[in-house]
Amino acid sequence: MSTLHVVNPGLLTTLQDHGRRGYEDRGVPPSGALDELSFAIANALVGNPSGTGALEFTLLGGQFRVGQGGCVIAVTGDMQVFIDDRPVAPYQCHVLQSDALLKVGRALSGARGYLAVAGGFAVEPVLGSVSTLLRGALGGFAGRALVKGDVLPLAAPSQYLPVAARAPGQRLWPQREHQPLRVVLGPQQAYFSPLEIGRFLSESFQVSGQSDRMGYRLTGPGIAHLKGFNIVSDAISTGSVQIPGSGHPIIAMHDRQTTGGYPKIATVIRADLARLGQCKPGDWLGFSEVSVEDAEDLWCERQVLVNAYLDELSIRYGRRRR
C-alpha cells in the first residue's frame, strides 16, 4: 500500500466524495465535492468507481511526495500540474514512481481542483462517506483539512491500468460558463415584493471573501424584505439563496446547516451547482429564473452528456487489462 506525503497542503485541501447522503434529518449536511462534475471526471480518469474520495483543492493545489510503490493520479479543474518540476496536463492520468514530487499549482480559472488516486485513499467512511465536514470535524483525514507532514494512505488500485485519456470538451468545464445562475423562485418568495424579486433577478452580486464550503455571502445591492426576515426554521437545500436581515444574499453550499431561519428567495438549479462550486471570492454573479420543468430537463440532459463521457473513459480502461 503506497502513501502520499503532504509537503505543502495548499490553502484548504480536504478529502471529499459524492457526499454523506440520508442524514439531513439528523442535522448532518451532505458535504461532498463542490464541483461534482470535475470530481467525477477525476475518478473516471484513474479508473475509480464514481464517488471514490478525492482531494479537493481551493484556489491553490499543494505538493506531495509519493511513497514506496508509486501511484496513478489525475488532476481536474483548471490547475497547473508538475511532476518533478516538469509541467504535465490536467485531465490526464499520470503514473508516479516512488519518491516522485507532485506539485499542483494555482487554479487558472475557477476555485476548485481535484486530485484522484487510482484505488482511492484508505480512509474509513463516517456515516457512509469519507467527505470532510470541517464544522463538526467529521470524515476525511481526522475531520480536518490537510496539514504539512500528513501521510495519506492509499488503497490498492483496481486491476485495470489507466490509459491517457482525451481531455473533455469545454462543455464539461463548469467554470467556463458565464451566463447567469439559473434559479427557481422560492420557497419563500412571498417574503419579497415583485419589485425586489425583479431586482434580485436583474442586479449583479459579488462573491465576498466570507465565503466557504458552508455558503457564499454576496455583496452588492441589498434585497429588502416585505414582512420581516425571521421565519420559523425549516430545511435548507444546497443552492438555497437566503436573504438575512442585512439584505445581502447567502447561497447555501454543501457544508451548510441543514436548517435555518432566513427566508429563501430562490434556489439554484442542480445543473448549475457545479459551476456555483467553482465560484471564488471576487466573482460576479447574476440570477435568471427558470421553471421547474426546464431545470429538470437541463439536469437530465447534463447527466446524459456526463455519463456518455464517463462511460467512454471506463470502456477504454476495460480494454487495457494489466
Add this chain to the structure above:
Amino acid sequence: MNSEEQESSVRIAPIADHALYIDFGEVIDAAVNQRVTALAKRVATAHIEGVTGLIPTYRALTVAYDCTRIRQARLRARIEQLVAEPDAGADRVRSWQVPVAYGGEHGIDLHWLCDLHQLDPHDLIRLHSAVTYRVYMIGFMPGFAYLGGLDERLHTSRRESARLKVPAGSVSIGGMQTAVASVEAPSGWHLIGRTPARSFVPSREQPFLFGAGDEIRFCAIGADEFDDLWAQPDYLPQWTWRT
C-alpha cells in the same frame, strides 16, 4: 380541525429541482409539528421511487428527489394524495429519560436565569424537568435536538452575543425552547446543565439518539454522577416506546 381545513392550510412549493417543500404554517406548535412528522412517516412508508431524503422541521417537510428517476409533477401528485390522507391515530413514539447535571460548571447561566425569573434554583430545575418535551426537529449541528414544551415561566430571549464554544451535551434555553447540544458548537442560548448522554457518536452502532417526534424527559443528577456516566463511552440513556 376537519380534513378540508387541514388541506387548505398546507402549501406545497418547489425547492428548484432538488426537493418539494410541504409547509404546514409559520408556527412553532406541537400540533403542526405532529402533522409534519406524521406526513414524513407516510411518505417514508410509501417508498416512492426517486425520493432521496426526508427532512422534517418545526413546520414543514422537505422531500428531496432525483429528477432522473421521478419528475416533480408526478411526485407532487403523489405527495398531495398523502397529504390528504388522515394522520394516523396516536403513533408510538420513543420516550427518553435523559439525566442532566444542572447548574455549577455544567450550567453556568442557571443563576442568571434564576435572578431574571425570580426563581429558586431548585424550582427552576423542577420546572425544567417536570415536563415531557417533544423533539421538534434535529438541525443546526449533527444530532442537535430542538425541544418544544418549555414552561412559559422559563421562556428567555437569547443572549445578545453567542458563545463561540459550548460543550457537547449542553442543555440550554433559547426563547420558548430548550435544546440538547450534540457536539461542541457556538451558541447564543442560556446554559442550564449538561447531560452525560452522547447524542451523536458517528462510530456507534446507533450514531444518533434523538429523532424528530421523540419525547424527552430530563432527570436531575449530581456532578459526581455526571462524571461517572461521562466516563463510560458506551453509556446510553434509557428509553421506552410510548403509545
